[in-house]
Amino acid sequence: MTTSSTTYHGRFAPTPSGPLHAGSLVAALGSFLDARAHNGRWALRIDDTDQARSRREAIETILDQLQAHGLVFDGDVVFQSERTAQYETALAQLESAGRVYRCNCTRARLRDWAERHGQAMGAIGPIYPGFCRERPAEAQERHAWRFRVGEHRRVVTDRRLGELAQCLATEVGDPVLRRADGPIAYHLANVVDDDEMGITQVVRGEDLADLTPLHAELAEALGLQVPGYLHLPLVNGPDGRKLSKTNHAAPLDNRRAVENLREAAGVLGLDTAMTDRETAAGLLERWTTEWRDRAPAARQPASPHRPAG
Template sequence: MAAVTGRFAPSPSGRMHLGNLLCSLLAWLSAKQDGGRVVLRIEDLDAERCPRKFADLLEADLRWLGLVWDEGGSDGGPNGPYYQSERSEIYETYFKRLTERGLIYPCFCSRSQLHAASAPHRSDGTPVYSGACRDLSPEEVRRRSAQRPPAWRLRVGEETVSFTDGHLGRYEESLPEDCGDFVVRRGDGVFAYQLAVVVDDALMGVTQVVRGADLLQSTPRQLYLYKLLGLPAPEFYHLPLLLAPDGRRLSKRDGDVSLETLQSRFTAQEVVGRLAYAAHLLEKPEPVAAAELVKSFSWEKVPKEDILLPRGLFD
């Protein structure tokens, strides 16, 4: 069996918080337990929100924790560039392939229209697109384009996508009912996450994706794109979210504990040990190097439900 190629794919909009760190640790351990490799890709599609200084700090943080990657980031490698902000021409190629097959159409719906109370919504509150712009005439497209630039959506067809997650088990979605036609390019010309991540993981040889369970619902859309584009899909492992002691989701915006704060209080081994304890990889929060966890790592130890951060663990 070929060795696994995993990846870190952080969005450098600020310093990493504990949830980001746990995801990075598990992604690294999952790849390394089978003698695999790790790619570092910087997901800075929105360049204004993701200045390069944060990407540089992120690399320094990962090195400090001992989560060293094998290719990517500022180190470069054979499958670069590894910054999404530098890959627009690559995305354009695959966008054109979908366009030439008649699978893409312009959408002029405003945010308020998409979130209208009358529109169907998913369980997480995300609107399911109604298809309002799917069959606009060429004349209507020209008229609306003069008023505002459109986003571009992918026609999903009557497609049900199912897969077996390596950690959470079987998951299934009806794309027309649970998602609707989805955006692959924004109105400002920036390519959407769904298209970019599919193209990047395929071209960078990624065979295993480890990420938070909040992205589980993105997976059917991405598997559909892999199929349409004829690209090899990776295996997916979605880990539970790490919640604050009061049950909140951790957030950079809310100022939840960042690595910058942790570095002033703990050694790298203490941070790794406490994270491993929270994820049930250790019986007690003792200092440990990331490399020391590789041999004993198992997804069977990791909870499937969201993890409530024990009070005082990082105080």
């Protein structure tokens, strides 16, 4: 079963800390093909909540790279930096529901705890020891806001990876949703934006799979729809590490658009054979048909998501 053009809405959401690279292109191509194969819309969102890491020139470069590779998005670009009011509203809703609390723990305090007692590492990083969970910081103190996760086992089904299951309390801990210095965390912005944009299918890199149960939990706490998920294979560099801007991955060369697309398609398991005169547009059309025939079908997302028993 596939969703129709009225129900499928996908997106590509890069962070503008640098230009797109080969790994970024795999995520962009996979999400583009999934949307087109389901006769759906494909939106572009710039995840620039962290202004310290965002670069205006990178945004222009990303737009040029997508255009050069034939990945045409629908509608206007959405910028997270312009949506602070929506995130603050969601945070206030969580506060009213008792799902967030003020935390005044400094990095020094958490580092000292880790040195004395050992730092428990979870699915997405160090697990917060819970100092402020039952005794939150006072409102007048400098504080971050943390999300109070549940004790149950959260299960989300991925179209490629199968069940993504976590006990958030013991495997993730209470994440920060707004830092003490102001910026909204990726988790909250991502969940709020996906719902408001009507995203029904999130197609992204496998490195984000461990965030998915937490995002489903957060969406449920806000009474929002949880989209379907498809996490794509990653591209590793010669050192075996995932290609990333942090690891200084080489930016895409727009002059090699066809070659870049073929390499990305190969990672996705698509047929990369081509004729001498085949263009990027022709390849995208052919791969859309192949994706429609071969990829796991997108199904209607749950609304709202409920924890597994």
